Amino acid sequence: MKSDPEGIDERWLPNNALFAKMKIVVIDDEPANVALLEMMLDEGGYTRVKTVTDSRLAMETCVVFEPDLVLLDLMMPHVDGFTILESLRAAAGEAFLPIIVLTADANESTKLRALRAGATDFLLKPFDQLEVLLRMNNLLETRRLHLQLDMQVAAYADAVRERTSELRDAQTQLQKV
Amino acid sequence: MTYSRKKILITTLLGATWLAALAFGGKTLFRYETTPGSVGSVASSWPSVSIVPQHTDKPTLLMFAHPHCPCTRASVGELAQIMAHALGKVNAYVLFVKPPNAGADWDDTDLRSSAAAIPGVTVLTDENGKEAARFGAETSGHTLVFDRNGTLVFTGGITSSRGHAGDNAGESAVLAALTQQAVERARTPVFGCSLTKRGPNAERKLCSN
C-alpha cells in the first residue's frame, strides 16, 4: 500500500482472459464496500460477479451460483463470516474453492481463526486493490489446475475403464478360442 | 498473723488457769507422795513371841507388806537391790499381812510372787496382822533390821516417797546396817498403804510422826 508514483496503467493489468468467465461471489454487509469491490472486479475484467449484502442469503446464493471464488467479510449481522466459512467448506467438500477473507479486524487471533476455519487467504481492510486482484488470480489459477486435474483424472479413469473392458473382452474371446 | 483480742484474752486466762491448776495439782500430788504412812510403837528388840525364827548368826531383816499396795512394789524392788548387795549376810523375811476377814487368795498377788522370787528372801503370811502388831508396823513397806543380838538397828521405809523407786536414805541405811556394824539406830519414814484398817484418829496421830 505504499505510495507508488509509478504509472498506474503499467502495473494495472492483472487480468487474464482465462479468468474472465470465472464466477465470483462477494459477501459483505457494507454497501459502500460492496460497491467498491464490484467496481474493482469490473475493472479487473470479471464479468460474472454476484454480491450478497444480507449474510442470511449467502449460502443460498453460493449453492445456486456455484462460484469459483468467494470474497467474504467476517463481521456481519445475523450470520457472521466464520459460520459462512464453515458452511462453504462443508458444502465444497473435496473440491478446491478459494475463499478470501476481507476484514477490518486487525487482531492476530481473528486472522488465525479465519485461516483455521478454512479461509484460503486473508486480507486486512483497507486493502490494496492490486494485491487483492493478484491474489485472486493466483488462487483462480490453482482452482483451474485443480479442475483440469480432476477432468484428466476422470478422463484417465474412463480410458482405463474402457481399456479394462476391452481386455476383459479379449480375454473371454481368448478363452473361447 | 494477727489474732482477735478476745482470743488472746481467753488464751491468757486459760494459760493462767492452766498454770494455776498445774501448780495446785502438782502440789497435791507432791504432798500425797511425800506424806509418810503411820508407824506404831516399834519393838526395839526381838519380841519374845514371833512366828519368825530368831537368828543369831546373821542380822535379820523384816518387811511388812500389804499384798495389794501398788507403792510397795517399789519397796520390794528396793529390797531386791539390798539383797543383791547383802546376799548371805542377812536373813530376810517379807510378811504379807492378811486381815481377819480376808479370803484364801488374799495374798496370792504378783507382789507376793515377786518378793518370793528374790533370792534369800522368805515370804510369810501374817495372819490377822498379829506379827505386824507385835513389831509395831502399820504401813506397807515398813522394814525392820535386827542385829545378831536381836537389837533393832533400822526401822522405816526403803523408798524416798510413795512408790518411788531409786536410791534413797532408807536403802542406804539398811545396807550400812547390814554391811558395817552400825553404831546408831537409823529411822526413815515409811511410804505405803496402811496394813490394817485405821480410824480417823489414828490417821491424825500418825501424821504428826
Added chain:
Amino acid sequence: MLELTGPIPEASSARAEELFQEHRHQIFCATDKLFERLMLFQWVACIVIALVVSPRTWDGEASQVHIHVWSALLIGGAISLFPVWMTRAFPGAVATRYVIGVAQMLMSALLIGLTGGRIETHFHVFGSLVVLSFYRDWRVLVPATIVVALDHFLRGIYLPYSVYGVLSASPWRSIEHAGWVVFENVFLVISCFRSIREMRFIANRTAALEASDQKSRQLFDDAPIGMAVVAIDNEKFKQVNARFSEMVGYSADELMERTPVELTHPDDLAATQRSVKAMLEGTERCSVEKRYQRKNGDTLWADRTACVIRDKDGTPRDFLIMVEDITERKRAEAALRDAKKEADRANHAKSEFLSRMSHELRTPLNAILGFGQLLERQKPTPQQRARVEHIMSAGRHLLNLINEVLDISRIEAGHLQLSVEPVSITEVLEEALSLMRPLAADRSMKLCVDGKIDNDLHLLADRQRLKQVLLNLLTNAVKYTPVGGRVTVSVEHSDSTKTRLIVTDTGSGIAKEKLARLFTPFDRLDVEPSGVEGTGLGLALCQRLMQAMGGDIGVHSVIGEGTAFWIDLPPVESPLKALPKALETATDDASRPEGGRILYIEDNLSNLTLVEQMLAEQPQVELLTAMQGSLGLDLARKHRPDLILLDLHLPDLPGHEVLARLRADSLTCQIPVVVISADATTRQIQRLLAAGARNYLTKPLDIGQFFRVIDETMHGADRQVEAAVA
C-alpha cells in the same frame, strides 16, 4: 533432688524470705498437729498406766481409787488440754510451741511420777526433746529444758532424796542430770540450725526458679503474638496469653473450656486437622493459614504455627500454638486481587475498545482508499489527480496512525510477540536503506553509511522490529532535514554489552527542552507549521519496541547542526562464525538426512546462510529457501518438498498463518513442518504442535539437534507413507 550442700544460692531476698517463712510456718503447723495428737495420746496413756500400775490404794482390806488415777485424769487432762487449745487457736504461733514445750516436759514429770520414778520413764524426757526439735526451732528447747531443770531444782530443794536418793544431794549429780539434757540439746540445736540452713537453701533455689519461671511466663503472657498451649489428650486449651484472648475475643477462662477446633472456621477444619495429624506423626512444626471464628462471630485470618511439646520421656503432651493476626494482610491481598482483576478488566476493555475502534475506522477507510484507487485509475486530469492524491495521502496517514496505536497498545498489553535472535546489522541496514533511497532521492538528499561496517557484526534483536525502528528513524531524518541535506548511519561499539547504531541528520536540530518530549505519544513538538506529516507516534513506538527488545533509544541534538538518534542493542557472535567448529563435532553423527528436498522459509539471511552451509556437505539434500511467507507457500505448492523448515517471524505473514495455510491446502497438508523459533515458550510450542507442526527447533540452532530432528521428521514421514501404502 536438690543439692543441699554448698553455699546458699543468692536470690531475690524478699521472695526467698517469704518462701522460707512459709515453709517454716508449714512445719510449725504440722508439728503442732503432731503434738496435739501426742498430747491427747499421752493423756490417755497416763490414765491407762495409772489404772494398771496403781488402780487402788489400800487401807487394810478396804480400798479406794488410787490418787494416781485421779492425777492421771485431772492433771494429765490439765497438762494436755491447754496446748491442744493453743494448736487450735494459734496454729504455728510461737506461744503455741512454747506452751507445748512446757506441757510436754510436764507430761514427762507426770509420767515419771505415775510410774514411781522408774528410771526408764526418764527416757520420755529425752524423747520429748527430740520430738520438740521437729519444730526446727531451737528456742522451743529452752522452756522445755527450764521446766526439767526447775522440776529437778524444786524437788532437790524440797525432796532431795526423791531426786538423788540421798538427803544431801552431791552437786555433781545435779550437774550430771543437767549435763545429759544439755548434751542432747546441743545436738538438737545443731540439727535445728542445719534444718534452717537447708530450708533457706531450698527457699532461695525455689525463689530463683520462680523468678526464671516468672520470666518465661511473662514472655508467654506478654508476647505480641497470640500464644496458647493445648493439651493433646483432651484437645482443650491449657494456657493462653492475653494477645490470643484478645484475638479470638474469648476470655482465658472461657478458652479453658474450649478446644481450638471449636474456634476454627468450618472451612479450615480439614486443613487444621491435617496439620495436627502431621505433627502427631512426627512433624515437629506445622504452619497453616487459617480462619478462627471470634466470639462475636467475626472471622479472623491467622497464620498459625504449632509445635509439639514433649515430656521427659519424649511422649507428646501438648501443642504450643503461635498465632499471628493476618486479617489485614488478607484483606489487602483480596483488595489487591480485586484491583488487579479490575485493572485486567480495564486493560482488556481497552484492548477490546482499541480493536473495535480499529475495525470501525478501517471499514470506512477501506471505502475511502478503495474509491481513491479507482479514481486514480480513471485517467484523472492533473487537477483531479492532485485532489485524489490528497485523499489517498490523508487516508494512508490515518491508517498508519491506527496501526501504530494498535502496536503501542499491544506492546503495553504485553501482546507483542518478539523473536529475539542474532541479526546481522549490515543486512538489516541495507534493507532499510534501500527502502529509503527513493524518498531521499526525491529530496535530493545524501543517504550514506559512515565507514565500513563489519559483515559479521550481529545484534540480539527482533529482525522485523529492528528494521521498523531503523526505518522510522531514517524516515524522520529524511523528512525533517531540508532538501539537499545529508543523513548518515554509523555504528559505535560502546562496550562489550552494547552496540550503538546512530542516525545523524543535518537538520535544524531540536531544542534541549523539547528533547524529553520526543518520545511522548502525539507530541509533535509543534512541527505542524513545517507541513511535514507524521502521526506523532513513531518515536513513542520506537522507544517501546527498543525497550521490549532489551535495548534502548536516545537522542542528541545541536540547534542548527542537526540531530542524532541512537539505538543500543547487545552484540552477539555471528552464528556463521561458530558453524565450522560445530560441523566438525557433528561429522561423527550417524544420523544425517538421507536425502530429499527441504524448503526453508526464513527472512534472516544469517540463518539461511547457516543452514545452507550446514547442508552443503550433504549433496543428496536439495535446499529451497524463501524469505517471505507467501513465497514459501507458493514454493511449497509448486515443489512439494519432503520437509518444510518454518521460521515463525516473517515479514509478510506470521509463522502461525503460514502453518495454518500449509495445513489448509490439500497440496501441502501432508508435508511435515518443523517450526524454528527463538522465543518459543512451552505453551507456544504446544499450540504449534496442536496446529499441525511435526516438530520444533530453537534458535540458535544446535547442529546435532538440527540433523536429528530433520532426520526424525523425514523418516517419520517415510514411515507414515509406508504405513499408508501397506
